[in-house]
Amino acid sequence: xxxxxxxxxxxxxxxxxxxxxxxxxxxxxxxxxxxxxxxxxxxxxxxxxxxxxxxxxxxxxxxxxxxxxxxxxxxxxxxxxxxxxxxxxxxxxxxxxxxxxxxxxxxxxxxxxxxxxxxxxxxxxxxxxxxxxxxxxxxxxxxxxxxxxxxxxxxxxxxxxxxxxxxxxxxxxxxxxxxxxxxxxxxxxxxxxxxxxxxxxxxxxxxxxxxxxxxxxxxxxxxxxxxxxxx
Numbered sequence: 001x002x003x004x005x006x007x008x009x010x011x012x013x014x015x016x017x018x019x020x021x022x023x024x025x026x027x028x029x030x031x032x033x034x035x036x037x038x039x040x041x042x043x044x045x046x047x048x049x050x051x052x053x054x055x056x057x058x059x060x061x062x063x064x065x066x067x068x069x070x071x072x073x074x075x076x077x078x079x080x081x082x083x084x085x086x087x088x089x090x091x092x093x094x095x096x097x098x099x100x101x102x103x104x105x106x107x108x109x110x111x112x113x114x115x116x117x118x119x120x121x122x123x124x125x126x127x128x129x130x131x132x133x134x135x136x137x138x139x140x141x142x143x144x145x146x147x148x149x150x151x152x153x154x155x156x157x158x159x160x161x162x163x164x165x166x167x168x169x170x171x172x173x174x175x176x177x178x179x180x181x182x183x184x185x186x187x188x189x190x191x192x193x194x195x196x197x198x199x200x201x202x203x204x205x206x207x208x209x210x211x212x213x214x215x216x217x218x219x220x221x222x223x224x225x226x227x228x229x230x231x
Contacts, residue, residue: 005030006229008043008078008079009072011064014047014083017166018083019082025221043075057088068097076099078099078100084104084134088131102223104216105137109144111219112214120138120214121181122135123196124196125197147189149184157177165200182208182211182213193213195214
């Protein structure tokens, strides 16, 4: 019965395309476990993606803290941030709320551990790749080293994420670019690749890589499903 499911708060909007994917995956996953006659209790707050584009870290932190507290007050028993980059707020927000944030790097780390991988390439937008919020978490908790693209490729990846993928555009040029990045990271020692933009698994599939692609969206949604159904 639904009374046994735990209520999850979702912070989405960055982008709404990825939020829809999270919502779909969580509902489908719970349905597969308990039957489609029920669906999980979810509280969704969708922010304006313009907040992230401003790149004002203090404003982003304050906004996510305010939203997290509202979701907690509304009855959420845990939170999931439905994208990679906003996990930059984790260290600021988590100590100031009473419910857990299901960190995306835990989903990555657990999967890498299954593969026996200790070195991962990371693809995404510029803040995700050059920021420390995923690499440091993986290093400290899972002893996993993270590699990122070199030189102009960082800005090029940011362009494709911000100007195409998060706006629902999935071009052949973007796919070709990311396939080249995977090859380059593999040559530098990456044993697997983190698809660190929620839209990247829509653009790429495992067929596009000789090494494992770690789809953060799917794995993060699975962590949400596990929480919802846990006692």
